[in-house]
Amino acid sequence: MTVSDARLPSSDRDHEQGPAHVGFLLIPDFALLAYASAIEPLRAANRLSGRDLYRWSHVSIDGLPAPASNGVSIQAEYGVGGEMRFDYVFVCAGGNPAAFQHPQTFAWLRQLARRGVRLGGVSGGPYILAHANVLSGYRFTIHWEHAPAFLEDYPELDLRRSLYEIDRDRLTSSGGTAPLDMMHAVIAREHGSELALAVSEWFLQTHVREGEGPQRMPLRERLGISHAPLLRVVGRMEQSLENPLSRAELARTAGVSLRQLERLFRLHLGRSLGEHYLALRLDRARDLLRQTSLSVLEIGLACGFASASHFSRAYRERFGHPPRAERVPHGGAVWR
Numbered sequence: 001m002t003v004s005d006a007r008l009p010s011s012d013r014d015h016e017q018g019p020a021h022v023g024f025l026l027i028p029d030f031a032l033l034a035y036a037s038a039i040e041p042l043r044a045a046n047r048l049s050g051r052d053l054y055r056w057s058h059v060s061i062d063g064l065p066a067p068a069s070n071g072v073s074i075q076a077e078y079g080v081g082g083e084m085r086f087d088y089v090f091v092c093a094g095g096n097p098a099a100f101q102h103p104q105t106f107a108w109l110r111q112l113a114r115r116g117v118r119l120g121g122v123s124g125g126p127y128i129l130a131h132a133n134v135l136s137g138y139r140f141t142i143h144w145e146h147a148p149a150f151l152e153d154y155p156e157l158d159l160r161r162s163l164y165e166i167d168r169d170r171l172t173s174s175g176g177t178a179p180l181d182m183m184h185a186v187i188a189r190e191h192g193s194e195l196a197l198a199v200s201e202w203f204l205q206t207h208v209r210e211g212e213g214p215q216r217m218p219l220r221e222r223l224g225i226s227h228a229p230l231l232r233v234v235g236r237m238e239q240s241l242e243n244p245l246s247r248a249e250l251a252r253t254a255g256v257s258l259r260q261l262e263r264l265f266r267l268h269l270g271r272s273l274g275e276h277y278l279a280l281r282l283d284r285a286r287d288l289l290r291q292t293s294l295s296v297l298e299i300g301l302a303c304g305f306a307s308a309s310h311f312s313r314a315y316r317e318r319f320g321h322p323p324r325a326e327r328v329p330h331g332g333a334v335w336r
Contacts, residue, residue: 018052023090026058027061027092028067030124031175034178040203048199059080063076081107091109093124098127124143130157164185166182236253250273281304282318299323300312
């Protein structure tokens with residue numbers, strides 16, 4: 001997606017009447033960096049333009065200070081459900097957004113959608129928008145950590161693995177520093193590319209990324225290896241966790257013998273092919289255990305294990321406790 005493809009609708013608010021009012025709905029355990037990356041460009045746009053182009057307010061589920069995942073709290077001016085007038089509302093979430101259940105928040109977001117307010121989500125925020133049923137028919141993204149659980153919960157929605165997506169009146173970002181890139185597109189659309197570039201330069205952003213850019217580092221950088229055949233194999237492993245590929249098929253992918261492929265894994269990754277594949281599957285299982293309500297058996301099957309007993313045994317060997325134990329600390333992560 002390019003900025004011109006975003007087709008962000010022009011506001012029905014006359015800019016001469018005052019600054020756009022942007023609301024930040026802070027869900028407990030929200031990601032502070034993603035929030036800052038979304039709000040700071042607005043402040044910079046005001047300063048660099050010499051005009052009040054944007055103003056902002058904070059909303060929490062109860063009107064009390066909202067805690068970020070690192071313990072810092074942001075004072076909220078409003079609680080959900082009030083009669084505030086916004087041009088945008090960005091939902092900021094982190095932690096385990098799949099567990100968040102707060103009917104008042106979901107009802108308020110649906111009300112905003114009916115009023116034509118532009119809704120956004122950063123990091124885990126799109127999960128909250130999906131819970132509120134306001135993403136159907138829209139293209140959107142979410143942080144890669146939440147994507148596997150999200151796809152289990154909402155397989156029918158149009159999730160993309162991009163940095164950010166702007167689709168009509170929905171604006172979503174994968175989190176981290178990606179909101180800087182998304183807000184560049186918003187500022188450029190509303191106030192021109194010259195101001196948007198000045199804002200990006202002010203934050204030492206020497207390269208503004210397009211929305212369709214990847215969220216994660218290339219495997220070459222992530223694993224610190226440059227062996228092309230081995231990278232091809234690991235890439236296919238990561239894409240085939242539910243139905244693991246055979247060792248023979250992976251060797252064919254690399255174009256080497258199985259014995260040679262095993263040597264490559266031990267040389268470059270310090271473990272066998274089987275050990276690496278098992279670790280990938282168990283890491284995915286841990287994410288699903290923490291972020292979904294799927295049964296242990298369902299998660300085991302989704303990660304390529306033929307039985308619950310095999311899954312539980314492998315999980316205990318890797319993490320030192322059975323799969324069910326992952327859910328004990330997260331039982332309180334639901335807000336009523």
